[in-house]
Amino acid sequence: MQLYKNQQIKVYNSLTGKKETFQPITEGYVGMYVCGPTVYSNVHLGNVRTFMSFDMVFRYLKHLGYKIRYVRNITDAGHLENDADVGEDKITKKARLEEIEPMEIVQRYTVDFHNVINTFNLLPPSIEPTATGHIIEQIELISTIIDNGFAYEVNGSVYFDVHKYNETNDYGILSKRKLEDLIHNTRALDGQSDKKNPQDFALWKKAEPTHIMRWPSPWSDGFPGWHLECTAMSTKYLGEQFDIHGGGMDLKFPHHECEIAQNQAAKGKSPVNYWMHANMLELNGARMSKSTGNYINPAELLSGKNDIMSKAYNPNVVRFFMMQSAYRSVLDLTDNGLLASEKGFNRLMNAVDDLEKLKTSNTSSFDVKAWKQKCYDAMNDDFNTPILIANLFEAVNHINAIKEGSATISKEDLEIFKSAIHTFVFDLLGLNNAKDTAEGTDKLSGAVQLLIKLRQEARANKDFALSDKIRDELAEVGITLNDSRDGTTFSTN
Template sequence: MEQNIFVYNTLTRTKEAFKPLNPPHVGMYVCGPTVYSDAHMGNCRTYISFDLIFRYLNHVGYKVRYVRNITDAGHLEGDADEGDDKIAKKAKLEKLEPMEIVQRYTVGFHDVMKLLNTLPPSIEPTATGHVIEQIELVKEILNRGYAYEVNGSVYFDVEKYNATQDYGVLNGRNLEDLLNNTRNLGGQDEKRGKLDFALWIKAKPEHLMKWPSPWGVGFPGWHLECSAMSNKYLGHQFDIHGGGIDLVPTHHTNEIAQNVASCGHNPATYWIHTNMLTVNGQKMSKSLGNSFLPHELFSGDNKILSKGYSPMTVRFFMLQAHYRSTLDFGNDAMEASEKGFKRLMNAFSLLDGLKASATTEVEIAPLRQRCYDAMNDDFNSPVLIAELFEATRIINSVHDGKLKIDADNLQQLKDMMQVFIVDVLGLQNEVAANDDLPKVMDMIVNLRGEAKKNSDYATSDKIRDGLQKIGFQLKDSKDGTTWNKM
């Protein structure tokens, strides 16, 4: 199903027509988590956004190879070339092996991603599993003259690279501005320039995670792993490279430099970035005391929100904002999303019970096309959701007997809702997921029906009102009684 998709490209700062290098195949690389702590909400937003993109591209017929790495070595504190390895530091604190830390938080990350119903990537490589490839990449950059070795460490020569290339092509900054705004870092006496970054770092004797190399025992720099793994699994050039907007200034800028220096190509045609999270208008951060982890959001065990919200409500909330816009957490926003999600899924659950008429008062094809138009416009999930609420209005009107729909349009409506709610947005009906609940509710509805039949209206009303108090609504019509979760 061919679609004219337009994507906002950070590299050019414009929306561009999506033209894969080798259609119908699409290569997509997304920077994954550093597994030294629990996944945070910013991680969740990024991976839900790219899950949406992955799902939609697959839906319209592309064969997507989605690579998302696990950083389990080489990521130092402060995202720079100084301090301890984040994983090794946690291992020392807890008196564990680094790989125990890696295993614990990788499993935890996967558990959260499953709760949020994100599809697993096609390949999930690790930094420690690709040290050989990273060493080979350092050799290539050295051979091409864009790096230098000092006392067992290898650094990328940014100023030499910038003499023939634009180092700031992604972040839009020129070298002079970058130099003026760069603080002196540890190991600066070894570096030729303030912006030079480590490709390979000599390990101190006490360093836990280290490997032999042509330059001595050490470990790879953080930026190197993504270049090495994207090259291996997607080639020197592929279609989409993604991550959070915080990766643009340094990590992704350095990735481009490494790739151009080693093979002459910017690795990706389209660079896609998700925006940051805020809480009641303030940037979410540990230092401000306004951050919380996914399990704290689900359980309500946090100081910011008044109650917990289900994983599907959280997913829906995140998809109600465009991935490039700031997403603000707050009680009012979360409660509105919870109500909206339930309204959408309640309508979805009514579809199978709708009866077609001989004539129709509504045409579904234009609505369906508007759903595709929204997704084709840089994966605009909030506009898509607005269109699905129009479908919800139609479903409720047909159910209440206020609107007629023929069999053909009813089937189109069912297909459209299945595609965009389940396949593209990745939303699940949490009530329907409980296999026993529908049986229990049907039994209660039947008991109430018998009470009404016997003119026992007091019992009938008691059942209806009792269910309403615990969040279940009954609707009586000429075709019988239906129920939904409010």
């Protein structure tokens, strides 16, 4: 069904800084590109939030009947430390430290990435290209940019000439930065002396003798710049201009800004009509950072093996928590927030189960079709999942009222209601009915907390034999107690 003909979507376009009516380049078809992970370490929860946000967008566009090609890349070469043009390749560095091949690192963390996003019920993209699989396309793109006068070669490396480009274009059109300000705030860095200007960025880097990942090119044996790969892969599979480009807010500058410049320099046109950016995920009100210890990865969150959360959380609860915040808002991951989301998730799933038991009447006491359109209106307003979820809890209240006999629903309206609930809860929010699992986790937590309390009382009474017995017998069934200055937590094996 071509529902999109009756549902008008407004999308917040980072390029213009306002919500705009979504009009695909070709009616009924959508091309969407999202910057994927650099596979040198376990996937970050912040990345999970970004990919989950665009999974939700993908699901909704598909539901409306668009034929959508969703491309999400894998960066397996060319991404240097600190997102810079100097330094060591992130993947190569990890391979050197572990004394294995770079492609072993790539394989390990690509598998980890897929396992994690499958756990959170993300749909696979239409195409998942890799940077190393598109070296030829990147070399051809560089050659075109050089021929058009916007890049130069020095000592085997090729750089994009930002100042030359800015004479006829606007470098900063997406991030709203001015080149004059960038010049003023740029300090000279070692290893950048080959550039005409510090603001220029690498399209191709000549490989040092110790650099493992390298390919032949007209300029040197080397490797492509990080920004270039997304331009090459997005335009190969979606065309010189396509509808949506997504990614995390942290990629807006310089990565996405450079993509626009590269495409404009090579093709003479801006590549994307709608730029969309998912905002950051914080942890307990502060930036997630391994260096400060304010960090938790997906496996730790789901297993409970951490010192930050009070318990393990079901992936559906985590997904529900993330969907309760608009994708453009900063989201603070907290234990209290997850506990509240768990209760809300279970309440929603209870209501979904109760739908099957509702008795019908000759009339309905509420307008099901109007409620259904309110849900669409929420999604049409820049994919506003918090408002959608508020509407779903309005439905929960109706379900409970019908169940208690204080409201009525007709047979026809009940079928519409069931179908709509299923669509918005499972198809669009991407949740599974894991209420039983979540409740089981909750009951386990309660039982273990009781044993922890008994153990604390035993230790206070110097009954160390009983204290050790509780700890050891829990360990035998896969539950580990973790003592710290702040108290005792548990994790499951």
